[in-house]
Amino acid sequence: MASAYSKSGVNLKLAHSVKANLPALLRKASRPEVLGKIGAFGGLFRAAFKGYGDPVLVSSMDGVGTKLRIAVEMGRHDTVGQDLINHCCNDIAVMGAEPLFFLDYIGTGKLERNVFDGIVRGLAKGCAEANVALVGGETAQMPGFYHPGDYDLVGTIVGVVDRKKIMDGSRIRTGDVVLGLGSSGLHTNGYSLARKVLFDQLKLKARSKIRELGNESLGDLLLKVHLNYEPFLKQLRSKKIDLHGAAHITGGGFEENIPRVLAPGLGVEVRRGSWKIPAIFDFIQKAGKISEEEMYRVFNMGVGMVLMSPAKAVPAIQKAARQSRISVFDIGCVVRGKSKVTLV
Amino acid sequence: MASAYSKSGVNLKLAHSVKANLPALLRKASRPEVLGKIGAFGGLFRAAFKGYGDPVLVSSMDGVGTKLRIAVEMGRHDTVGQDLINHCCNDIAVMGAEPLFFLDYIGTGKLERNVFDGIVRGLAKGCAEANVALVGGETAQMPGFYHPGDYDLVGTIVGVVDRKKIMDGSRIRTGDVVLGLGSSGLHTNGYSLARKVLFDQLKLKARSKIRELGNESLGDLLLKVHLNYEPFLKQLRSKKIDLHGAAHITGGGFEENIPRVLAPGLGVEVRRGSWKIPAIFDFIQKAGKISEEEMYRVFNMGVGMVLMSPAKAVPAIQKAARQSRISVFDIGCVVRGKSKVTLV
Numbered sequence: 001m002a003s004a005y006s007k008s009g010v011n012l013k014l015a016h017s018v019k020a021n022l023p024a025l026l027r028k029a030s031r032p033e034v035l036g037k038i039g040a041f042g043g044l045f046r047a048a049f050k051g052y053g054d055p056v057l058v059s060s061m062d063g064v065g066t067k068l069r070i071a072v073e074m075g076r077h078d079t080v081g082q083d084l085i086n087h088c089c090n091d092i093a094v095m096g097a098e099p100l101f102f103l104d105y106i107g108t109g110k111l112e113r114n115v116f117d118g119i120v121r122g123l124a125k126g127c128a129e130a131n132v133a134l135v136g137g138e139t140a141q142m143p144g145f146y147h148p149g150d151y152d153l154v155g156t157i158v159g160v161v162d163r164k165k166i167m168d169g170s171r172i173r174t175g176d177v178v179l180g181l182g183s184s185g186l187h188t189n190g191y192s193l194a195r196k197v198l199f200d201q202l203k204l205k206a207r208s209k210i211r212e213l214g215n216e217s218l219g220d221l222l223l224k225v226h227l228n229y230e231p232f233l234k235q236l237r238s239k240k241i242d243l244h245g246a247a248h249i250t251g252g253g254f255e256e257n258i259p260r261v262l263a264p265g266l267g268v269e270v271r272r273g274s275w276k277i278p279a280i281f282d283f284i285q286k287a288g289k290i291s292e293e294e295m296y297r298v299f300n301m302g303v304g305m306v307l308m309s310p311a312k313a314v315p316a317i318q319k320a321a322r323q324s325r326i327s328v329f330d331i332g333c334v335v336r337g338k339s340k341v342t343l344v
Numbered sequence: 345m346a347s348a349y350s351k352s353g354v355n356l357k358l359a360h361s362v363k364a365n366l367p368a369l370l371r372k373a374s375r376p377e378v379l380g381k382i383g384a385f386g387g388l389f390r391a392a393f394k395g396y397g398d399p400v401l402v403s404s405m406d407g408v409g410t411k412l413r414i415a416v417e418m419g420r421h422d423t424v425g426q427d428l429i430n431h432c433c434n435d436i437a438v439m440g441a442e443p444l445f446f447l448d449y450i451g452t453g454k455l456e457r458n459v460f461d462g463i464v465r466g467l468a469k470g471c472a473e474a475n476v477a478l479v480g481g482e483t484a485q486m487p488g489f490y491h492p493g494d495y496d497l498v499g500t501i502v503g504v505v506d507r508k509k510i511m512d513g514s515r516i517r518t519g520d521v522v523l524g525l526g527s528s529g530l531h532t533n534g535y536s537l538a539r540k541v542l543f544d545q546l547k548l549k550a551r552s553k554i555r556e557l558g559n560e561s562l563g564d565l566l567l568k569v570h571l572n573y574e575p576f577l578k579q580l581r582s583k584k585i586d587l588h589g590a591a592h593i594t595g596g597g598f599e600e601n602i603p604r605v606l607a608p609g610l611g612v613e614v615r616r617g618s619w620k621i622p623a624i625f626d627f628i629q630k631a632g633k634i635s636e637e638e639m640y641r642v643f644n645m646g647v648g649m650v651l652m653s654p655a656k657a658v659p660a661i662q663k664a665a666r667q668s669r670i671s672v673f674d675i676g677c678v679v680r681g682k683s684k685v686t687l688v
Binding site: 003004007016035036039040041042043044045046047048049054055056057058059060061062063065066068069091092094095097101103104105107135136137138140141142143144145146147150152154156158159160163166168192193196197247248256260261288289290291294297298 | 347348351360379380383384385386387388389390391392393398399400401402403404405406407409410412413435436438439441445447448449451479480481482484485486487488489490491494496498500502503504507510512536537540541591592600604605632633634635638641
């Protein structure tokens with residue numbers, strides 16, 4: 001007989017049974033510092049931090065946003081976890097941190113086993129690739145809060161940096177070169193606008209193919225995983241390459257994200273045309289008749305992270321990027337001025 | 345002119361402007377270990393941990409669940425933040441940890457300034473009372489994902505414990521006394537069932553008053569803030585009182601939460617009638633014709649946390665509880681048996 005609780009929309013038995021798979025799914029999403037076991041009230045992570053003179057924890061919390069709707073429409077749930085972890089890694093990497101552990105939250109109306117398993121597979125893969133331990137999580141069944149099939153996916157990352165090596169932008173100087181690191185697509189920003197243009201206005205479907213966008217379906221293009229630049233930044237550190245600052249280009253684009261690391265009196269000029277904007281952005285702009293200004297405010301426009309470095313460090317960064325198979329573009333420079341970004 | 349992005353449902357300007365209030369709202373939600381400033385890509389927290397031989401970070405992530413719907417119906421958003429922080433503090437307190445810092449996520453369809461300000465006020469109050477620093481957060485505008493007026497609220501806490509002092513239940517012994525710490529009400533569990541019975545079946549309103557439940561409205565009763573037992577557990581530690589284990593009683597009740605800290609071969613007997621079950625639970629049970637077994641599986645039934653201690657430590661715990669104004673009940677004992685809870 002169904003319990004009253006299950007009739008109210010919460011299935012404790014299913015919640016229990018899907019959790020039984022977790023230890024196998026998460027085997028590779030661990031690190032030697034992890035103590036304890038899955039199912040404890042809290043995740044345990046040793047904070048020895050050998051070699052750090054004055055260790056500082058760096059943390060960030062984020063969600064996947066409405067990119068989730070593309071995953072739901074495509075019925076493919078095993079990439080959004082990677083998006084989330086990579087997004088979080090980038091947020092703390094721009095401060096100089098090494099990511100250590102991660103926690104996830106899945107909010108849903110009705111728990112569905114295959115969706116849950118897909119999400120967790122993606123999280124596990126993302127953690128393993130980023131060398132991050134998944135130490136905790138919560139799955140909330142909230143009947144009536146989410147549309148059938150929908151869910152929200154949220155994560156928190158914690159990493160560590162030596163206090164002296166915190167990148168807070170204070171080393172950025174006039175004349176520094178601004179380098180753009182190529183993105184894989186929209187990453188996790190601007191999906192509400194992209195969906196409105198592509199699906200509401202153009203009446204396209206996630207499975208539609210557009211000639212000028214190549215052979216992949218729109219859904220595949222829109223689900224491209226957010227790139228994690230942290231391993232690349234770590235490589236630059238290990239090579240003692242002079243990096244003055246970095247900004248993760250997410251919601252708000254260049255305009256809102258670059259000033260987060262600029263000291264007063266410094267601005268940035270970004271040269272239009274100094275990198276190739278991926279076709280998906282041009283397509284959205286034309287189809288939605290969106291101004292260039294707004295495109296740059298909403299989307300990353302092909303640049304997922306910017307680095308600020310003295311000109312003499314640029315060749316070494318470009319060499320390291322080639323080795324890491326990351327595209328790098330010289331897109332501008334740091335100038336005297338108000339703490340803002342000017343497209344020139 | 346409204347931008348295309350704002351027409352798609354995302355208001356970056358409002359997001360920007362509500363964030364401008366944050367430094368003032370969050371002034372007291374800090375600690376001396378916090379470095380950096382609000383608006384950085386990551387929160388910074390010094391990990392010096394003086395006096396810890398082998399510091400271990402303890403983390404937990406959780407949401408408020410459908411208690412949020414009561415807040416929405418009452419138009420009162422400044423308590424759910426406290427619920428969340430206190431819930432998270434309890435999760436790591438049962439492992440012996442001291443809470444350090446917290447991050448929050450608000451997911452919403454359309455950002456509303458007064459709702460956002462209320463939530464943040466509650467978070468700030470909860471952090472200040474728990475001596476926890478709010479170091480980061482994310483507010484996601486996800487048009488179409490949430491009903492108008494609805495939001496999800498999620499948080500992550502990170503604390504620290506010395507490795508030797510981790511409470512993982514391994515010190516719990518046959519014959520230990522099980523003490524229940526009184527809850528303030530439903531805390532943050534069972535709201536989907538409570539709402540179904542009270543609002544769908546009985547057609548009551550959040551503002552209704554029920555004679556047998558006293559002078560407060562149903563909404564006020566259901567919004568009672570989740571108690572934070574961490575300061576009490578800290579007090580027990582500082583008094584060197586012998587505490588063998590603790591479990592936070594959340595979703596799944598005694599049945600699912602106590603076994604999380606029981607070693608194989610140990611069970612727990614809980615004596616019915618050994619504490620006074622608050623009237624709200626009796627009312628829900630009778631109105632919803634819910635079995636006693638299910639009530640204990642869904643709700644905390646008036647016990648928000650259980651402690652396991654040797655009998656000789658009990659008087660000192662009771663004395664400390666009186667000083668902390670926490671109700672404590674002798675509700676059972678640890679027995680040989682399968683890792684489960686038996687109501688006797």
